[in-house]
Amino acid sequence: MELLSLHYEVSGTDFTCAGEASGKIKKNLKELGFPTNIVRNVAIAVYEGEINMVIHGGGGVIDVEISPDCISIVLADQGPGIPDVSLAMQEGYSTAPDNVRQLGFGAGMGLPNIKKYTDEMIIETEVGKGTTIKLKVFVN
Amino acid sequence: MTVKQLQEKLELTFLCGEEIAENREAEGCYCGDLLSWVMSRASENDVWLTVMGNINSIGVAVLADVACIVLTENASLDEDAKKRALENDVIILTTSKNSYQIASEISKLI
Numbered sequence A: 001m002e003l004l005s006l007h008y009e010v011s012g013t014d015f016t017c018a019g020e021a022s023g024k025i026k027k028n029l030k031e032l033g034f035p036t037n038i039v040r041n042v043a044i045a046v047y048e049g050e051i052n053m054v055i056h057g058g059g060g061v062i063d064v065e066i067s068p069d070c071i072s073i074v075l076a077d078q079g080p081g082i083p084d085v086s087l088a089m090q091e092g093y094s095t096a097p098d099n100v101r102q103l104g105f106g107a108g109m110g111l112p113n114i115k116k117y118t119d120e121m122i123i124e125t126e127v128g129k130g131t132t133i134k135l136k137v138f139v140n
Numbered sequence B: 001m002t003v004k005q006l007q008e009k010l011e012l013t014f015l016c017g018e019e020i021a022e023n024r025e026a027e028g029c030y031c032g033d034l035l036s037w038v039m040s041r042a043s044e045n046d047v048w049l050t051v052m053g054n055i056n057s058i059g060v061a062v063l064a065d066v067a068c069i070v071l072t073e074n075a076s077l078d079e080d081a082k083k084r085a086l087e088n089d090v091i092i093l094t095t096s097k098n099s100y101q102i103a104s105e106i107s108k109l110i
Helices: A020-031 A036-057 A098-102 A110-116 B003-010 B018-023 B035-041 B055-064 B079-087 B099-109
Strands: A004-010 A060-066 A070-077 A120-126 A130-138 B013-016 B028-031 B046-050 B068-071 B092-094
Touching: A004 A020, A004 A036, A020 A036, A020 A060, A020 B055, A036 A060, A036 A070, A036 A110, A036 A130, A036 B035, A036 B055, A110 A120, A110 B035, B003 B018, B003 B099, B013 B018, B013 B079, B028 B099, B035 B055, B046 B055, B046 B099, B055 B068, B055 B079
Parallel strands: B028 B046, B046 B068, B068 B092
Antiparallel strands: A004 A060, A060 A070, A070 A130, A120 A130, B013 B092
């Protein structure tokens, strides 16, 4: 049984809005009584996704489906795509510009963090078309 | 130890959140300025020492559930970051000391 579906749009230019979707999802999961570690894992994965959308993707959409045993997240943008996914998955590899690094991002931790905090991660990407990342966090 | 007790012992200055500092426990400490790194490695109820006082630091503090942010070496706090911190009950303190000095003092207290 599906408990709740959430949909968020992420601005492609505004860093100050990044964190809004993850903050709201965190609040929802807490209120639904999910364990603290699950709430934190989902929130971090979504936050990294939001930041990636702002830095690279020109904005995008986040869809979350919450059920008692699994939280499914789809992060979708219509940005430039990822030419080499295995390289992008390496900790420390980053193509972020200097202005982003000055804000404390662009350390090459985004995708590795998403993988670290989720149980399933599928990246569908096409250069010039965009990237969709499908994630699952199992509760038990 | 509460954040309030820590503030008194270390002579830190509140930038926001003083009214909730008595009820917030500090159980550890984490130093770092790369936000993704901090978000994935800082533990709940850590005192987070950083020079990053922008709005994204507040997002990281909320998601990682740190006890408070201590801006070391008088690093500045952006106005929009302060507003977001107040909205999200994030305690922020400041000090002229560097992260090493504060971390070594915290290690004697916690």
